[in-house]
Amino acid sequence: MILGLGPLELVIILVVVLVIFGPKNLPKIGSALGKTVKNVREGMEEGKEDEKSEGPVESHDDAVEVIEDDDDADLPENASDDSVFCSKCGAKNDADAGFCSKCGAKLN
Numbered sequence: 001m002i003l004g005l006g007p008l009e010l011v012i013i014l015v016v017v018l019v020i021f022g023p024k025n026l027p028k029i030g031s032a033l034g035k036t037v038k039n040v041r042e043g044m045e046e047g048k049e050d051e052k053s054e055g056p057v058e059s060h061d062d063a064v065e066v067i068e069d070d071d072d073a074d075l076p077e078n079a080s081d082d083s084v085f086c087s088k089c090g091a092k093n094d095a096d097a098g099f100c101s102k103c104g105a106k107l108n
Contacts, residue, residue, distance in 0.1 A: 082094075082095035083095060084097065084107050086100035086102065086103060086105055086107060087105070087107075087108065088100065088103055088105045089102050089103040089105070091103065093107060
């Protein structure tokens with residue numbers, strides 16, 4: 001029994017599919033279904049590899065004191081207040097930039 005279906009139910013389903021799609025389209029449908037299943041499996045395996053490579057995520061609930069510095073003496077002359085920081089690598093980018101200049105990630 002496949003998915004709780006007996007052989008008679010499977011034959012009836014196959015006959016209905018054959019009547020609906022016709023014998024000419026069945027190879028196309030089978031090919032598309034096979035490619036879809038392959039892509040889903042690859043995506044699931046890729047997700048598992050990503051989880052393994054990240055390792056355990058540590059959570060720190062320590063309070064952090066933020067000290068604001070009004071002195072911009074340490075900033076380069078071409079830096080502006082409209083800068084955007086990359087969420088992946090933390091690099092500073094222009095406000096109108098679409099992608100990070102360091103790692104190439106899309107900026108929000």
